[in-house]
Amino acid sequence: MKIAIDIDGVLLDIIVEYCIIFNKRYGTNHQKKDVTKWDFFKDWNVDEDTGFKIFYEIYADSMRIPFIDENAPEIMKKLNETYDVDIVSARIPKYRSSIKRALDFHNIKENIQYSELILLHHRPYDIKLKQHYDLYVDDNPNLVEPIKKLKSRTLLLFNQPWNQDIICENNVYRVHNWKEIHQKIKEL
Ligand SMILES: [Mg+2]
Known part of the structure; x- marks a missing residue:
């Protein structure tokens, strides 16, 4: 996967x-x-x-941004041992070194927590779906409707104030933290 x-x-x-x-x-x-x-x-x-x-x-300069969940590095490491985990972001490629530094700082490391860092433009909003992944962990509400049409794929929608009105059903699940992400992936 x-x-x-x-x-x-x-x-x-x-x-x-x-x-x-x-x-x-x-x-x-x-x-x-x-x-x-x-x-x-x-x-x-x-x-x-x-x-x-x-x-x-x-x-x-991403070093001041707070890290969301201290459980993420350990869980990502476990996931990357079993599955093929990439980081896929809509930060444009120009900022790769700054992003890499911030991820490293928070113990999100290449070949341990993830295999590849893929950077894309933020438009169109569903650009990530053009990359062929089976499962996405993302907070972007704009991915929800397009992924509902791609039945073989799954979205774990990370709970955020900007995606509260989204109804999670079928292949879309709401998750609130990294422990829930780990649990949900084990269940699927
Ligand atoms: Mg996001």
Whole structure:
């Protein structure tokens, strides 16, 4: 089984760092829990280019982003011993070295926790499905409808404020932490 693990929203809590930078720059007081939509910056009165500029700044230096679940390295290591685990992220390839450094720092290491680091553009939103994985661990609500049409594949939707209105059914399951991810994969 080939498994694709996302970075942002699954391993790294990028939105926490995003809110800190955004609030400092624009004098706002946004918090992670307020991010209830994928395209949240439209509601924050910035256009997509301006909104993405902050993401790119964080991609260039990811060391301050909080790690989501301290159980992830051990569980990923076990999964990668049994299955073929890659990290598949919509961070663009330009930022590979910075991403690699941050993952290494959190004990997410190539050939131990994962085999390959695959970086893609963030558009179209379902670009990851063009890569052939059997199971995806991802927080992106835009993957849900397309993957429901691909019955042989599975999505473990990592619970986040921006995917709360998604109904998880058929080949889509909601997971809240890495222990649940491990359990669900063993059950499948
Ligand atoms: Mg993500």
